[in-house]
Amino acid sequence: MSIEEVINFKFEKAFDKLGYDTKFATVKGSDRPDLSDFQCNGALALAKPLGKNPREIATNIVENLKFDEDFEKISIDGPGFINVSLSSGFIAQNINTIAADKKFGVNNNPSPLNVILDFGGPNVAKAMHVGHLRSGVIGESVQRLMRFAGNNVTSDVHLGDWGTPMGMIIAEIENEGIDAFALNVQEITNVYKKASAICKEDDKARENARIVTAKLQDGDEKYRKIWQYIRDASVADVKENYERLDVHFDLFLGESDVHEICAEILEIAKSKGILEHDDGAYIIRLDEGNKPKPPVILQKSDGGYTYHTTDIATILMRVRDLKAQEIIYFTDARQNFHFEQVFEATEKLGIAPSVKLKHVGFGTVNGADGKPFKTRDGGVMNLSDLIDLSKDKVAESMPEPSEEYNKGYIDNLINQVAIAAIKFQDLKNNIASGYVFELDDFAKFEGKTGPYIQYAIARINSILRKSAETGSNSISDNTTFVITNKEERDLALKIMQLNNAVNRAVNETEPSVLSDYTYNLAQSFSSFYNASPIKDAESAEIAQSRLKIAKLTRDILVLMLDLLGIEAPEVMLKRGAPATANDI
Ligand code: ARG
Secondary structure, three states: OOHHHHHHHHHHHHHHHHOOOHHHOOEEEOOOOOOOOEEEOHHHHHHHHHOOOHHHHHHHHHHHHOOOOOEEEEEEEOOOEEEEEEOHHHHHHHHHHHHHOOOOOOOOOOOOOEEEEEOOOOEOOOOOEHHHHHHHHHHHHHHHHHHHOOOEEEEEOOEEOOOHHHHHHHHHHHHHOOOHHHOOHHHHHHHHHHHHHHHHHOHHHHHHHHHHHHHHHHOOHHHHHHHHHHHHHHHHHHHHHHHHOOOOOOEOOEHHHHHHHHHHHHHHHHHOOOEEEEOOEEEEOOOOOOOOOOOEEEEOOOOOEOHHHHHHHHHHHHHHOOOOOEEEEEEEHHHHHHHHHHHHHHHHHOOOOOOEEEEEEEOOEEOOOOOEOEOOOOOEOEHHHHHHHHHHHHHHOOOOOOOOOOHHHHHHHHHHHHHHHHHHHHHOOOOOOOEEOOHHHHOOOOOOOHHHHHHHHHHHHHHHHHHHHHOOOOOOOOOOOOOOOHHHHHHHHHHHOHHHHHHHHHHOOOOHHHHHHHHHHHHHHHHHHHHOOOOOOOOHHHHHHHHHHHHHHHHHHHHHHHHHOOOOOOOOOOOOOOOOOOOO
């Protein structure tokens, strides 16, 4: 049970005894943490229905709880807020329980769902850009988080491999007489760029690309062979990119994999009586309500299926074959409306009854000019260049290789820190908001950054290592935690909020709840450590107790970084600091 649940339970019992509706017994973290740990505002909510003074109600409740030894203080403030502070003994006991638990007191989802996470979404033949970076980074974190919370998660990259861009590139290959099978990924991307520029200008070329797309989808053998080659080359490249980012998928399916099901979707629409023939195309109309909503085009007049159709067909496949109970999509918020349409059409088709469909739309990654991030020459910044940029930045603050830390070690460290910088920046703010890509800021070793958390962890590692070396203060499973000062108490309370943070992050599909929590925990540790000497502690018991909470904090910070998709190096190094710069 989480700490909130334990306290809630106590309040509910008191409410129940007094004949008060227990739904008002909920407690929450205090609005004034300097005065109390938790508060309950139930007396105020009860005042009206009971026709009583809220302070009188609060007094009755407090009378029932004031002998509880787990509370150090319980008081009524203002018009009837009940404020509680926990006793040191109760907090210490909780920390001992959390430290003994593999999941640090985080509840397992009591009714785990089969969740499909649809993220990444790169397109064949197009270079991956920062939008695909965000989708990958957010999706990977949610994937780890939902698994940790006990769900059955399957991730699918949902490759864009079946739309008009495929027709454009094949048409260009044909027109120019290019040997498709000799192209490498970079060349494929270049052919696509050229083809797309031509199609923008030239109606006939566009029309031709459409015809090629339709033929490809229809099974033209020659086109399918070229397509397969291009797809394989792209997939290999995409995998490499995501590997560099430590982002992983269970399935590498794409739009093309549901081609057969697209036809089925049309049949279903027909049988439901919602398929309309409109200007040569097959469509489903959506309810307009108070704003006009364009219909969903299932099949264009040339026979080709659309981005909507492949998404709807994919839902059917996921429900039927993968037994999906929830599907969550992660894309740029500019696709919000696309998913609104897809979900509405899915509902009309009745193909995913009682399946939760959720789209998480994120903000764009911008340059200093506030516009979507571009390269210096105005092109789209591709993912792999972006990782290189970050590595170059981090390398500036890393020392030269030494006897103790060779080149391999330093290179690996640079990589870990660079990825931490990129990912933490991406996950530190509310997902719906965009951010400015500013490497100078997020590769810093202080402030709310990934490298700062990595340092905080390395610092605790060093503390633990040193105490183990001297042997005097080693801890065992039997070491008990005791509270001797305010900073210890604050750190312990922070640790007790872990379950709440993880649950909120899962329920809101919001990894930033975790990054916030992680940063605050690292800061609480820093205050604790400044106020609570270990080597010179008052007694051996206190030293051990402090080591115990230091280790617990380290373990939780490592777990939090892992849930954000970030590695925690054992040792961190910094240019200019001594070679064994463990004491930062
Ligand atoms: N390929 C798409 C794009 O680059 C993203 C795919 C997102 N997933 C989905 N099921 N539609 O915009």
